[in-house]
Amino acid sequence: EAQVTQNPRYLITVTGKKLTVTCSQNMNHEYMSWYRQDPGLGLRQIYYSMNVEVTDKGDVPEGYKVSRKEKRNFPLILESPSPNQTSLYFCASRRLMNTEAFFGQGTRLTVV
Amino acid sequence: GIQVEQSPPDLILQEGANSTLRCNFSDSVNNLQWFHQNPWGQLINLFYIPSGTKQNGRLSATTVATERYSLLYISSSQTTDSGVYFCAVDGSSNTGKLIFGQGTTLQVKP
Numbered sequence: 001e002a003q004v005t006q007n008p009r010y011l012i013t014v015t016g017k018k019l020t021v022t023c024s025q026n027m028n029h030e031y032m033s034w035y036r037q038d039p040g041l042g043l044r045q046i047y048y049s050m051n052v053e054v055t056d057k058g059d060v061p062e063g064y065k066v067s068r069k070e071k072r073n074f075p076l077i078l079e080s081p082s083p084n085q086t087s088l089y090f091c092a093s094r095r096l097m098n099t100e101a102f103f104g105q106g107t108r109l110t111v112v
Numbered sequence: 113g114i115q116v117e118q119s120p121p122d123l124i125l126q127e128g129a130n131s132t133l134r135c136n137f138s139d140s141v142n143n144l145q146w147f148h149q150n151p152w153g154q155l156i157n158l159f160y161i162p163s164g165t166k167q168n169g170r171l172s173a174t175t176v177a178t179e180r181y182s183l184l185y186i187s188s189s190q191t192t193d194s195g196v197y198f199c200a201v202d203g204s205s206n207t208g209k210l211i212f213g214q215g216t217t218l219q220v221k222p
Contacts, residue, residue: 031208043198045209058209088153097208098142100160101200106153 002027006091006104013081013111021076021107023091029102031094032074033058034066036087037106043090049074050097081111114139114203118213125189125220133184133216135199142202144175146184149196149215158184158197189220 004025013019025032033048045058049068063085065077078085091104115138125131135144146158159166159173161182166173175182186193196217200210
């Protein structure tokens with residue numbers, strides 16, 4: 001089954017404790033991206049990657065890092081999480097830009 | 113940048129009723145998708161529909177790209193249809209970023 005898998009689904013952590021949210025797709029898509037969803041602000045793009053070893057900032061990249069060492073994986077790294085990073089996070093993949101996007105199940109992160 | 117507006121913002125239906133959700137966009141687009149965000153927060157793909165009409169069971173969608181709008185039809189609504197419906201288009205920047213509308217929150221009552 002074609003899918004985008006994120007882990008974990010839920011996470012409560014403390015300020016400053018590094019964490020990684022994993023994202024994996026099995027569709028051999030070149031393009032992957034991360035969004036966060038916040039009430040009143042909608043979905044905003046954090047980072048995107050057009051292919052292996054090619055990543056770039058989206059609209060809200062501060063406090064986040066990504067890497068794309070393999071085509072299927074695109075982890076989101078929070079080196080020192082802060083409470084304003086409490087949000088619902090989505091990973092998405094697309095065969096190419098401007099093609100159909102597929103989203104992971106979402107990761108609900110709470111930073112206390 | 114491209115603006116995406118959805119209407120209505122909220123909709124309450126009795127089970128079995130039909131509804132039409134609208135998505136207007138401010139510029140020509142190459143891509144338009146409809147998503148359903150269920151009460152658990154998951155974003156479910158409904159339609160990838162840059163133009164034309166598609167149907168999937170009780171749901172169908174039509175995009176008239178030249179007039180810059182798309183419609184999502186839900187027939188014989190069920191309580192499981194509840195949630196938020198988003199349309200999204202590709203932004204004008206060359207980043208692959210999707211621009212989402214603010215959503216239509218649908219509640220279907222039994």
